[in-house]
Amino acid sequence: MSKRLGTRVVRKEDPALLSGRGRYADDLPVPAGTLHAHVIRSPHPHADIVSIDATAALAMEGVWAVITGVDIKKISDPFLVALKSPIHQWSLAVDRVRFAGEPVALVVAENRYLAEDAAEAVAIEYTPREAAIDPVEACKKSSPLLHAEAKTNEISVRTFRYGDTKCAFETADKVIKLTVDFHRLSFTPMECFVAVASHNPADDSYDCMANFQGPFSTHPVMARALRVPGPKMRLRIPPDSGGSFGIKLSVFPYVVLTALAAKITGRTVKWVEDRAEHLLAASTGPNRVTEIEAAVTKDGKILGLRMDQLEDYGAFLRAPMPGPLYRMHGAITGGYDIANIDVTNRVVLTNKMPASLIRGFGGPQLYLALERMVQRIAIELGLEHLDVIRRNLVQPEKFPYRAAAGGLYDSGDYPRAVETAVGDGRLDYLKKRRDEAREAGRKYGIGFAVVVEPAMSNMGYLSTLLTPETREKAGPKNGATSMVTVNVDPLGAVSVTADVTVQGQGHETVLSQIVADRLGLQPGDIDVTLEMDTAKDQWSIAAGTYSCRFTPGTAVAAHMAAGQLADKLKRIAAKQLNVMAADVELADGKIRSISNPDNALPFGRVAGTSHWSPVMLPDGMVPALSETGVWNPPELEPPSSDDRINTSLTYGFVFDMCGIEIDPVTYQVKVDRYTSMHDAGKILNPLIADGQMRGAFAQGIACALYEEFVTNEEGAFLTGTFADYLVPTVSEVPPVEMLHIESPSPFTPLGAKGLAEGNCMSVPACIANAIADALGVKDVRLPATPRRIHALMASNGGVR
Amino acid sequence: MRRVNKDEKSRISLTLNGRKMAAEAEPRMLLSDFLRHSLGATGTHVGCEHGVCGCCTVQIDGTAVRSCLTLAMQAEGRDVKTVESLAGPNGRLNTLQQAFQKHHALQCGFCTPGILMSFTDFLSRNPKPTEEELREVLSGHICRCTGYAGIMAALKEAVGIS
Amino acid sequence: MKPRPFDYARPDTIDEAVALLAERGDEARILAGGQSLMAMMNLRLADPSMLIDIARIAELGHIRDLGDTIEVGAAVTQNRLLAWPDLTAKLPLLAAALPFVGHFQTRNKGTVCGSIAHADPSSEIPLSLATLEGSVVLRSTGGERVVAAKDFQIDMMTTARRGDEMITAVRFPVHTGRGVAFREVARRHGDFAIIAIAAVIEGKDFAQIGIGGMAGKPLVQRIVMKELKSEIEALATGFEDYEDLHASAALRRDILRNLAPLVLAEAQACAA
Ligand code: FES
């Protein structure tokens, strides 16, 4: 029977979603009498809370409570963070607000309409303070302080040295410098946050439901904040979710907040975030200022790099921040063979929305700096950009390749990927287009970007932020565990549960393909249930859907679980078929002898034996037909004493090339042609993989040309609706040609790598490089809006 | 003249997917909330409540509109259709729905019901649209997951553009 | 994002509607399509104590050919006007402009008169009405008055409509056979325009040009085609700085300089 893994199986998820039968968080039933919450948010970026007067609101019929920071401080603890620092964040502001949109009070009423009315009746008096908005300014002594006890806004600084960078810079023919700014944005899932909670005073336990995405390392953070052991904070995650892209981790403070509200009111409390709240306060990717310097030879070989990365996390550091600054750490040299690099990572807090998880997670920031630098090297040395790329790529014979900062790149053939993409006349076509356009006086540019795309994060990577001595004391952190359970019922029906949360990636379908192949069944025979319940499902701190952990992680665990089950069924069947287990295969819904396929039993019959006649099973066999596959790859070692860290298990490769033109009337950047080459190892389902890459591509375009959270100098937030925060529609997303080569990963049994984040990382860099080429400029700020392009042109030789 | 004071709840009845239904609501109740929370038709989604995203699109008397910008009162006595009306008996997907599945036109599926309701209206008026026209109607929706390529492929197949 | 409470009334006639306005004045708002009003109410940026839903008033559902003008009633949606069979022949500028108004889904409910009443400085229908020098029909219990477009829109979202009046219709002058063009630049398809330009050719030597998005209300000017370049330059420099998140004043001016000749050329080509 032909294998289903690797083929375009259409999604199991779709019929329900297409018929309005999805079960999203806000669709699920709640108990009669459930109360509805509305969050009152700070209008100021920085202020002291002088008083909160809820008398009038509480007098309104149907209003149950107005909860403030003072109330929750009594019954909860601040959230834990990776960095020991005297910074305390509760689920509501206590005494002081530190960003516009920060939750200040929670109104709980019989319905949402009423809760919003009551919120307007709560009188809150503030004394505004000066705000720290710009990350560079915020590091200065003269800046207002966000957290007085921390004594500085720059709460973490670590310098890493790999190789002999000093020597590289001394012997270089030339040193090239660049400053690169990366902006704030979010991928705003169409479904906003939802949290529902109830409290049982008998044993002080909480039952919560939220569209949380993981990582489940945040579960202990929530439980600790609620002052209960983990099992007393049951968290259920609905079977469907309206997208996440990293963002839905950040529902966690609201899970705690609704739980506390449930405790205070004695009722189930539900909160549904609205879009205005989401844009203002849910979560953003961090903005980053990178100072990058390269030591190069005349012919473009990069001998060494120096990087200073200042990342702005907004008002508070939330678990698991500062992830974006460290997630790429092992791969900080990208696709290039660079032996010497010094990196300084700095974390700063400002009076803006806290930053957190977002698809790409540190990659877009890193690659904008690195890839802009590679283009600058070409310009300053008078070389072709592509030739500088070629000169520095990691060569195929070096795999597995240990990058300077510790990343262990599993497999790849970067030169072949690049040559395939530029070949077939693709690059020639772009050059011809550029020549023609320039001839006609139009602004046309060609850009490239090289990206190494990590997947399945090492749970120890964030500890790189601590010094080796501190790490030693705290105990090593490493690995990443994946778990999947496969069950077979008495009639042979197969069901699967796994440690991922649903966000739309088609995990049900892919898991059914994997399990079906191993059991000789069809994907349609496999039922996959991915709603999560922390009280009943198997999970580890690594659980959840993030950092592309599904393909190299959970998929492997499913492969293992189904394999274990297949072995068991073979042994049971061998006895019944009177053959050796080695002569048994599972195929076409049967379990049969390989040498004599007519000697066969239906799958369900063998399954039944285990359920109904456990006594008849082969000697020593554990009866139940339920197997859990647990996968924890050995390559994910803890950071070494010299701070090298293999941050991820697999490393895919992306090479992008594009031609863009500046519209001479509107100054809009128009993508003329875009080609994206991927090497993600084995592809498990090409239909779904293609969808993931195209989705990431659209988000890359959004980041490069449209989306930005804008805060003005005083700290006022200017992009509070979808009319100001510009999410591209179909008219703004250009076509893209996707190409593939396959270098299977030797580190996972399926050979598959992550692929859903690469274009979020590559597109901003590729477009920025093309703009630099079109306009002959050095500094390109994203998103490259007509306003910015116009200003660039005005300061660079004229607009028209 | 129909007149209801602000704090008064009144009984609002309409035809939802062919069945007469009614519930009590204040005048300010949005149609999106009324459908989802009063009538239990949760297939219609809410993504922005200010008329930009298109998730909440339903049909009133056959015309696709934003239910978040519509009061339940405005739909009183009207014929309202939501995504739940599209599949046939036994859940058989219609042509447009099937094309969406085939071309992987949805990931999280949150935007999908609105898109289906827009095109069910549009295609009933323009059964043979151009690709440009399809794009124009789709631009009234935001999808964060797919990058729109699968959706366009599905739409094109459904109207016979190769 | 839920609206504040309000009284709701759904009158059956214009008389009932204006009687309610007389009773409640400024505190009441007319609800026709609601595509702007409801969004503002959900954001709690608008706060009427009463909504008067006129969508079902039969007298307001007309598109009437009055000879030299076409009258469009207050309950007519943008898509209904767009589908009106005589549109291209009688109101070619509207045929060119209406597809730029929002999206298919919002045009299904948004009304022609609602857009005039809302008076957004960059919106297409007020700009077309101003360029064509049409008029607005207002009614109160005191009777009816007709206000020229140039006197109607005063500034950003401010009009000459009194609190006790409602718009019952707008009148677009028929401009059969004249060259027209409409173009706009917006960040995304269907967004409010950074700049919108409407042009109608007047004989051989003149054109009427309307510009939206550069000031609090549309600017309409008759220009001499021979002097095109200097006329446009004078227009571009004549505007006060008008700036928002998406466009600086300098960008607006340059887009105007780039776009206006194209629109006029297109209008001329269409006249030929
Ligand atoms: S929820 Fe109605 S348009 Fe977004």
Ligand code: FES
């Ligand atoms: S499929 Fe998720 S928003 Fe469209």
